Amino acid sequence: MVSGFHQRVREIYFVIRMEYLFDRWGEVERALAPGALLLLDYDGTLTPIVERPELAILSPDMKKLLKRVSRHYTLGIISGRSLTGVKELVGLEGIYYAGNHGFEISGPGVELVKPEAERVRPTLIKICEELRAKLGNIKGTIVEDKGSTASVHYRLVAEGEFERLKNIFEEVVGPHMDSGTVRVTHGKKVFEIRPNVEWDKGEAVLWLSSVVDPKGELTPVYIGDDRTDEDAFLALREMGVTILVSEGPMESNAKYFIKNVDEVKAFFERLINLQTQK
Ligand SMILES: [Mg+2]
Structure with missing residues (x-):
């Protein structure tokens, strides 16, 4: 148990340690001099x-920017979405995609489907069916079967209903966690159910960079x-440039932060300039 005092010290430590990316541009530029693998x-x-996952469409200017970035840098998109889903949304050819938190990876000369993902498939189907049946009467719940992993989105669920949702989720998924088949992670208003193996975005980016x-x-x-x-962030912390998108510094393994999607665009513009001004 971490005491309140120690927790606070820990938070302050992390917050002080994180740097605003554009304040450290010289250092970042030096790190990128050999070329970058952009993940x-x-x-x-x-x-x-956005409120519903299907509404997260790439804006035309972001798409254009990504295309320009991909002419100068090796590019990979690493998402919790299904591989086909994220490929469709981004729609760029010739780049790398990792779907389902890296359980499926594809790109020029690369195809990977983790066998554990296929093994857990029957359990995931069962879990999704049961969740849909039992969460059906909680308005706004979205149960998404993504093949190798599944998500329960609750951004649209009334706050007063969250406790009930959580209890049903635990009742359905708990036994499969206890048996060691799946594990659960918790993101922004979403529970993720995934095969219980040591494979995550960290393992996936290390694997992808070793291949590419x-x-x-x-x-x-x-x-x-x-x-x-x-x-x-943790996997790449010592060797890479790790950037959290966050309005301010937070407890994170990332070294830098930028505030929002617009600043991600500004970062891409700077990356392109680094190449075109050479
Ligand atoms: Mg995200």
């Missing part, structure tokens, strides 16, 4: 967080906004 989360990073850049010549850059991105 980006989707929701909350390339699009603002086997000699380790490029500097990995990771941008994300949510708790599942913390695994990637």
Whole structure:
């Protein structure tokens, strides 16, 4: 148990340690000099967080920017969405995509489907059916079966209903957690159910960078906004440029923060300028 005092000290430590990216631009520019492998989360990073997941459409100017960035840098999108879902939303050819928190990865010369994901599939189907049946009367709940993982979104659920939702969720998913089949992570107004194996966005980005850049010549850059991105921040912390999208410094494994999606765009513009001004 962490005491209130120690918790507070820990928070202050993290908040002091995080730097606003554009205040440290010289340092970042030096880190990127060898070239960069750009790894980006989707929701909350390339699009603002929206009420329903299907409304998170890439804006035309973000899409154009990404396309320009991809001419100069190796690009990968690392999302909790299904692989086909995130590919469709981004719609760029010739870049890397990791879906389902990295359980499925594809791109030029790369195809990976983690076998654990297929093994857990029957359990996930059962869980989703049961959740849909039991959460059906809680207005605003969205149960999303993404193949290798599943999500329960509750952004639209009334605050007074959350406790009931959580109890039903635990009642349905708990036994499968106890049996060691699945595990659960908690993001922004979403529960994620995934195979219980040591594989997350952190493992996925390390794997992808070892395949795409086997000699380790490029500097990995990771941008994300949510708790599942913390695994990637931690994995790349010592060797890369890790950036949290957040209005201010927070307790995070990322070294830098930028405030919102517009600043992500500003960062991309700077990246393009670094290449075109050479
Ligand atoms: Mg996100």
